[in-house]
Amino acid sequence: MCEASVFAMLSRTAQNLYWMGRYIERADATARLIEMGRRMTMLPSANAEWRSVARASGSAKALADDPKASDRAIIIRLLLDAENPSSIRCCIAQARANAKAIRTALTSDMWEALNDSWRLLETLDADEAVSELPIWLDWAKQRAAAFRGAVETSLLRNDGFIFLKLGELLERAEMTLRLLDVKYYVLLPETDVVGGGRDFHQWTSVLRATGALRAYHHVNRGDYTPWSIAEFLVLNPMFPRSAAYCFTQIDRRLNELALLYDGQRFACHDIAANMVGRLEACDIQVLFQSGLHEFIGDSIQITNRLSSAISNAYHF
Amino acid sequence: MRQGRPPRTFSLFALPIQCASLPSMFDEMRTKEGGVRAPYEQIAAWLTATGEKTLQRRQVEAEALFRRLGITFAVYGEGGDPERLIPFDLVPRVFGASEWRKLSRGVKQRARALNAFLYDVYHRGEILKAGIVPEALVYQNEAFLPEMVGFDPPGRVYSHIVGVDVVRTNPNEFQVLEDNCRTPSGVSYMLENREIMMRMFPQLFASVGVEPIDEYPSQLKRTLQEVAPPLCRGEPTIVLLTPGPLNSAYYEHSFLADLMGVELVEPSDLFVEGGKCWMRTTQGPQRVDVIYRRIDDAYLDPLAFRPDSLLGVPGLFGAYRAGAVTLCSAPGAGIADDKAIYVFTPEMIRFYLGEEPILKNVETWRCAIEGERDHVLANLKDLVVKQVHGSGGYGMLIGPHAAKKEIEAFRKKIIAEPENYIAQPTLELSSAPTLCGDALENRHVDFRPFCLVGKEVRLTPGGLTRVALTKGSLVVNSSQGGGVKDTWVLSE
Structure with missing residues (x-):
C-alpha cells in the first residue's frame, strides 16, 4: 500500500469512465445491429434474420431460441427494454449515470452529447419506436458520434482518457465480432464467390452495419468473397472497427498507462499483447477451415477476460 | 438509502420561516418613515436606476446561467424534473459593516460554546452536574452517542462547520432559530449566487464595497x-x-470537492485495513486522513451504528477512535443542535465562555415542563410547535395556518408525549425587496452563515439568504416557492 499522497485516480472514477466508453459504443453497435436486421429482412423469403440478430446481440438469448418470437419483440428488446442492460435505452441511461457519478472528471461538451434529446427516448413508447425505427437508430449513432467528438476535443489526455478509450475499444472489438457472427448464423459460406441476390445482400449488409462498405471497396476493388469480408473486419489493421485495429489500440493504450503508472504491468498487458500477436499471425483461409464461428467465440471470450483483467489491475 | 428518518442533508430548504402578517414586520431596506436604511442606499439607487423591466430581463438571464452551469438539486420520487433549479432573486440582501460585526461575533461565540458543550457532555458533564441542563435530556437523547464518551477528537472540535439559522425581527436584534452542527448545506449557493451577481453586474461591485467571500x-x-x-x-x-x-445536495458535494481540490468519494471507495482508512485508486490503496463527511452518523459505519445499512465503511469508527482518521463533523455532534437542547444555548455561552450571549434565542416553551405545557396547550393557534428530534420541517404545527382538526390532533400528541415537543411564538420576520414578476415587493427572508471551527474560528462575511417567494408565505421550502439571494456584507 502506498502511504505517500501521490495523486492517483479513484478506482470508481476509472471504472465509470471505462464503462461510459463501453456503453456508448454498445448503444452505437446495437443500433447498427438492428439496422442490419432490418436490411436483411427487406429481401423476400427472409425469416430467421431477426433471430440471428437476437442471438448475435448476446442479450436476447431467450428470443433467439424462441421460434415464435416476433420481429417487433426483438426490436423492442434491443432498443427499449428496461430489463435488458444492453438495450440502447439502457446503454445511454447507464452512460448518463456513469457521467453523473464522475461529474468532476467530465467535460460539459461530453455531458451535453449524452443529454441531448434524452428525455424523448425516455418517454418513447413501443409503437412509436417501431414505426420510427430509422430515426431512433440514427439518433443513437449520432449521440455516439457527438460524444466521441466531444471527448476528442475537450477531455484531458490523462489516465481518465485512457480508461475511457479502453472501454470504447474493447466494446467495439467485441461488437464487430458479434456482427460478423450474425452472418454465420444466417448462412455459412458454401461457395467461393458470394452468389448473387440474397447472399450478396446479406454479406454487404454486414459491411454496411460496420460502416465499412466504402472502405472495403477501396481496399478490395469490389470483389465480395466471404473470406475477404471476414478478413477485412477481423484482420485489416487500418479499418477502425476491425478486431485487429481495436486490439492494437488497446495494447497501445495499456502501454501508455504503464508509462504513467511507474512502469507497472499486469496480466491485462499480456492478454492484449498475445491477442495482437495472434491476429498478426492469422491467415483467413486457415481461419475459415478451422471454423470462423469458433474463432469468433474464442475472441469474444478473450475480450471478456481482458476486461476483467483490466478491472483487477486497476482495482475496480 | 432513505430508510427511517430522512438524512439531515435533506433539510436545506425544509425549514419553514415563522412569521406574522407581512405589513407589521421589519423592512430590511426601508425605515418606518419611508426613507432608505443606510446599508441599502446604493442598492436602492441601483434598483431605481435600472428599472423593473430591465431587472426582469436580467432575472431571466440569471436563470439561464444557473441552468447552463448545472446548479441543480436533486428531488427524486416526487415526479417532475428530478434535477431542479432553485429560484434565484437578483436583489441582494445587505448587511452594514457594524451589523455584520455584531452578527459575526454572535455566530462565532455560539459555535465555540456548542463545541465546548459537546466536549463536556462526552467527558465529565460539568454542565449537567451544575444542574443547568437536565441529565435526562442529554443521556436519554437519541442524538447522544454513548460510543463517543471519553474520546478526544483532534483539537477537541466536534462540529467543524456550524450553520446558524438567524432571523431578524427589528433593527437591533438577531434571533437564532436553530443551529446545525452536523452537515449544514447551502454554502455552494452562497458562492454561486455571488459568482452570478459578479458576472451580471460588475459595475455594481465596482461602486459598492462588498466583502469578498471566495476564500471560503x-x-x-x-x-x-x-x-x-x-x-x-x-x-x-x-x-x-x-x-x-x-442525494439532494450532490451538486454541492462535487462543487466543494472541486474548489478544495480533494477527491469526492462514496462509501464504497473507502475501506479500513490495519486500523487505517484507505481509498481505492487505480494505483492501489491510498491513505485517507481527514474525511469531510456529508453523510449521516447512522450510515457511517455498519459495524458501529446500523448493521442493516448498505452504506458505510466497516471499521471506520474504530479507525477514528484510534486516531488514524478524523471525521468532520464528529459522530454524535447532533446532540448540540437538538431542539430540546437549543433552549440552553444561552446558558452554555455563560457557562463555558463566561460571556453574555450576543444573539438571542427565540422564546421557547418546553412541553415536558408542566407550567410551560399548559401555556402551549392554551395558545396552540398562535404558536409553532416542533418535534424535538425531527429535522427541519418534519412533524411541525404552524398554529396560525393550521386547521382546527390539525390543532386538535397535535394537542393529543403533545399530551401523550409532552417531552417530544417544544413551542415557539410566530415571529415577525424581516422582509427584503424581491423581484416578483415585473414588480419589486417585500418578501420574508432568513439567513444561514457558515462558521468554520478548526484551530481557529473563522466566518466568511456572507452566507445564504433564503427568501419565501410567495406573498406572505411562512416557508422558504423550495417546493413551496422558496428561493435564494446573494448576501452582501459592506466593507467598513
Whole structure:
C-alpha cells in the first residue's frame, strides 16, 4: 500500500469512465445491429434474420431460441427494454449515470452529447419506436458520434482518457465480432464467390452495419468473397472497427498507462499483447477451415477476460 | 438509502420561516418613515436606476446561467424534473459593516460554546452536574452517542462547520432559530449566487464595497487540515464523503470537492485495513486522513451504528477512535443542535465562555415542563410547535395556518408525549425587496452563515439568504416557492 499522497485516480472514477466508453459504443453497435436486421429482412423469403440478430446481440438469448418470437419483440428488446442492460435505452441511461457519478472528471461538451434529446427516448413508447425505427437508430449513432467528438476535443489526455478509450475499444472489438457472427448464423459460406441476390445482400449488409462498405471497396476493388469480408473486419489493421485495429489500440493504450503508472504491468498487458500477436499471425483461409464461428467465440471470450483483467489491475 | 428518518442533508430548504402578517414586520431596506436604511442606499439607487423591466430581463438571464452551469438539486420520487433549479432573486440582501460585526461575533461565540458543550457532555458533564441542563435530556437523547464518551477528537472540535439559522425581527436584534452542527448545506449557493451577481453586474461591485467571500473553500480546507488525526504524518489527505448522485445536495458535494481540490468519494471507495482508512485508486490503496463527511452518523459505519445499512465503511469508527482518521463533523455532534437542547444555548455561552450571549434565542416553551405545557396547550393557534428530534420541517404545527382538526390532533400528541415537543411564538420576520414578476415587493427572508471551527474560528462575511417567494408565505421550502439571494456584507 502506498502511504505517500501521490495523486492517483479513484478506482470508481476509472471504472465509470471505462464503462461510459463501453456503453456508448454498445448503444452505437446495437443500433447498427438492428439496422442490419432490418436490411436483411427487406429481401423476400427472409425469416430467421431477426433471430440471428437476437442471438448475435448476446442479450436476447431467450428470443433467439424462441421460434415464435416476433420481429417487433426483438426490436423492442434491443432498443427499449428496461430489463435488458444492453438495450440502447439502457446503454445511454447507464452512460448518463456513469457521467453523473464522475461529474468532476467530465467535460460539459461530453455531458451535453449524452443529454441531448434524452428525455424523448425516455418517454418513447413501443409503437412509436417501431414505426420510427430509422430515426431512433440514427439518433443513437449520432449521440455516439457527438460524444466521441466531444471527448476528442475537450477531455484531458490523462489516465481518465485512457480508461475511457479502453472501454470504447474493447466494446467495439467485441461488437464487430458479434456482427460478423450474425452472418454465420444466417448462412455459412458454401461457395467461393458470394452468389448473387440474397447472399450478396446479406454479406454487404454486414459491411454496411460496420460502416465499412466504402472502405472495403477501396481496399478490395469490389470483389465480395466471404473470406475477404471476414478478413477485412477481423484482420485489416487500418479499418477502425476491425478486431485487429481495436486490439492494437488497446495494447497501445495499456502501454501508455504503464508509462504513467511507474512502469507497472499486469496480466491485462499480456492478454492484449498475445491477442495482437495472434491476429498478426492469422491467415483467413486457415481461419475459415478451422471454423470462423469458433474463432469468433474464442475472441469474444478473450475480450471478456481482458476486461476483467483490466478491472483487477486497476482495482475496480 | 432513505430508510427511517430522512438524512439531515435533506433539510436545506425544509425549514419553514415563522412569521406574522407581512405589513407589521421589519423592512430590511426601508425605515418606518419611508426613507432608505443606510446599508441599502446604493442598492436602492441601483434598483431605481435600472428599472423593473430591465431587472426582469436580467432575472431571466440569471436563470439561464444557473441552468447552463448545472446548479441543480436533486428531488427524486416526487415526479417532475428530478434535477431542479432553485429560484434565484437578483436583489441582494445587505448587511452594514457594524451589523455584520455584531452578527459575526454572535455566530462565532455560539459555535465555540456548542463545541465546548459537546466536549463536556462526552467527558465529565460539568454542565449537567451544575444542574443547568437536565441529565435526562442529554443521556436519554437519541442524538447522544454513548460510543463517543471519553474520546478526544483532534483539537477537541466536534462540529467543524456550524450553520446558524438567524432571523431578524427589528433593527437591533438577531434571533437564532436553530443551529446545525452536523452537515449544514447551502454554502455552494452562497458562492454561486455571488459568482452570478459578479458576472451580471460588475459595475455594481465596482461602486459598492462588498466583502469578498471566495476564500471560503480554502478556509474550509485549512480547517480540515488543522484537525488532522494524531497518526497522520505530513500533509493530510482530505476527502469529501458523499452518499452519491441521488442525494439532494450532490451538486454541492462535487462543487466543494472541486474548489478544495480533494477527491469526492462514496462509501464504497473507502475501506479500513490495519486500523487505517484507505481509498481505492487505480494505483492501489491510498491513505485517507481527514474525511469531510456529508453523510449521516447512522450510515457511517455498519459495524458501529446500523448493521442493516448498505452504506458505510466497516471499521471506520474504530479507525477514528484510534486516531488514524478524523471525521468532520464528529459522530454524535447532533446532540448540540437538538431542539430540546437549543433552549440552553444561552446558558452554555455563560457557562463555558463566561460571556453574555450576543444573539438571542427565540422564546421557547418546553412541553415536558408542566407550567410551560399548559401555556402551549392554551395558545396552540398562535404558536409553532416542533418535534424535538425531527429535522427541519418534519412533524411541525404552524398554529396560525393550521386547521382546527390539525390543532386538535397535535394537542393529543403533545399530551401523550409532552417531552417530544417544544413551542415557539410566530415571529415577525424581516422582509427584503424581491423581484416578483415585473414588480419589486417585500418578501420574508432568513439567513444561514457558515462558521468554520478548526484551530481557529473563522466566518466568511456572507452566507445564504433564503427568501419565501410567495406573498406572505411562512416557508422558504423550495417546493413551496422558496428561493435564494446573494448576501452582501459592506466593507467598513
